[in-house]
Amino acid sequence: MPLQLDTCAQALELIRARVSTGHFDPAFAIDDNQVTELIGYACEAPSSYNLQNWRFIAVKSAARKEKLRCLSYGQHQVTQAAVTVIVIGALNGHERIRANMKPMLDAGYLDQEGLEAWASDTERGMRGKPAKQRDEAIRSASLAAMTLMTAAQAMGLASAPMGGFDAEAVCAEFGISATELPVMLVAIGRPGQGNWPRKTRRPVEEILSIV
Secondary structure, eight states, rough: OOOOHHHHHHHHHHHOOOOOOOOHHHOOHHHOOHHHHHHHHHTTSGGGGGOOEEEEEEEOHHHHHHHHHTTTOOTHHHHHEEEEEEEEEEETTGGGGGHHHHHHHTSSOOOHHHHHHHHHHHHHHHHHHHHHHHHHHHHHHHHHHHHHHHHHHTTTTTEEEEEEEEEHHHHHHTTOOTTTTEEEEEEEEETTTTTOOOOOOOOOOHHHHOO
């Protein structure tokens, strides 16, 4: 069903209004239910084969945020934000593809033969291919992170994606396994003082070829 014009305009405005926030209001708190809702929207992102090869750690407590800040080269957004989400990509997402697709079987969109064919195709495309597994983990987690930031914007919150952190140390500190990859951090909260206006974008004419 197509979006109504007012809904479409609001969605497009959200995209153009989003800012990577440099300063958050440290007094603002977010409750667990709202964090859960945000992650629910993040999980609406697409993923190859329907792998859903992502996981999220919402770092809310002051002590844990401070630890994460230290592992993120002192980036203040980590502790200023109400929550900083570690967005994780799974390298072995293909191993649970049958479980992912079972609801489609139960709803009658797939029969058992179709499910097995889907699983076989997924495993053939992913198993024993570490480069492909890593690519898909990063791709899926990045799509989920962007969806998370868009959802935050829609809920009146600010966000900031961050890639600067000691991945090995973050894995050790937050129990991220060898089959998982911390892809980025997303700080979420209410904007504070001292933020820049939204940075300008390159003209479409410079970066688009229509062939």
